[in-house]
Amino acid sequence: METSPVRPTFLNLPPEKRERIIDAALAEFADKGYEQASLNAVVAASGIAKGSLYQYFTDKQGIFLYLFEVAVGVVRRTLLSVKEETREADVFTRLEKSLGAGVDFIRRHPRLFGLYLRILYDQRTPRRQELLQAVRRFAADYFTSLVRQGLSRGEIRADVPREAVIFLLDAVLDRFLQAVAMPAFDVTLGLDRAAPEEVAARGRELIELLRRGLAPPAAAGAKGEGNPG
Amino acid sequence: METSPVRPTFLNLPPEKRERIIDAALAEFADKGYEQASLNAVVAASGIAKGSLYQYFTDKQGIFLYLFEVAVGVVRRTLLSVKEETREADVFTRLEKSLGAGVDFIRRHPRLFGLYLRILYDQRTPRRQELLQAVRRFAADYFTSLVRQGLSRGEIRADVPREAVIFLLDAVLDRFLQAVAMPAFDVTLGLDRAAPEEVAARGRELIELLRRGLAPPAAAGAKGEGNPG
DNA sequence: TCTCCATATGACCACCTGGTCATACCATAC
């Protein structure tokens, strides 16, 4: 990120035009991945000339990095506001709300989530490691702070290894979002085709499962404790 | 899969040559993904002429589908043998062994796992839905049968929704393998850089966490029950 | 009106892609 990948010319553009270009580029990169994305498609979709693109950005990589910057801004704002809104609740409620916010985010910005998945799984993305660390650190910090709260308030049993819990939460929630966003990904729950209410219900169910497993025995039975076979 | 993507000519080839071609193709497709894979690279790496490739397979898609068939065979055999070997153990021990076998598989066949990840996350893979269902169904069936066993033997508490448990197990174990296989994927545990013993230890830790959460209270305390706060 | 300069343009470049095909090869059969 040393030198800006975007030229001043682009920032002088009328906002409407700027957004048209960003939208077109985002659609292309999220859809096809970095290498497969076609700049010809971007200029066609945004109605500008090929040469103009190179007046706005240094090169293909520059466009991609700029998109990433924009995306990170949106994500950071969303994450902060969720964290703020659920400040008072217990850990598991916070997790459930966070999951709901995630689903909501995907519904609202499917392309941003697509871009994230591309960076996560396409090893040939430029600066992948660097970009990934920026994003994944968000999630890791978020879960770490939640777990810390849970431990200090006694909402999570004290005898579990903290890092394993964070790994587990991250795995389950991220997977849930992937299952919602990607077709044919999830065989068990069919979340990609499910109605919003069902997605929400499955999310609650999953968090409830985590609560039963992670909360101390005394507190876990909020909804009634079951008996072994 | 109706019509075979491989021509008889290929099967008549001396095995050594056949394997050279399969290896080169697997490396290319696993590395770059379907669309980005270059047949020129494949012929260069396997030392055959471009035209020969088209005497062996119908087209690019044919090569890819043939690779998938080969890969599925390897996976199926591995999975069956793991299932067999752990037949007697309790659910959580079976899960731990399965996870270990998965890590082992990745170490032994990194390209096959790479191919799986490509199909899983690259929406532009041909016949993605079909291929994915074939593979994911493996995993889903496997976990389903394990969970069923766990419930009937009283190793898993009876008051949890079965499908949510399967989703959770699938998410956590698959994520663990991804974290081992992909660089810079996992921020929390750093599994991609960890030594084999540490990977194993983290796996045990994770399964232990699942045991504490999912086993009935009476059975969970095998290693000593902790206290809240 | 003329100058200046940021911006806009699309024909053009070298390179790579998946795929084709006329030709050459070579062992067997006669």
Added chain:
DNA sequence: GTATGGTATGACCAGGTGGTCATATGGAGA
């Protein structure tokens, strides 16, 4: 020797890629 038929070959094709550049445009200042 020669005919047969499966196999091997790489020059070649149309189409797409990221990137360039000479030229055109248009508004502000003189």
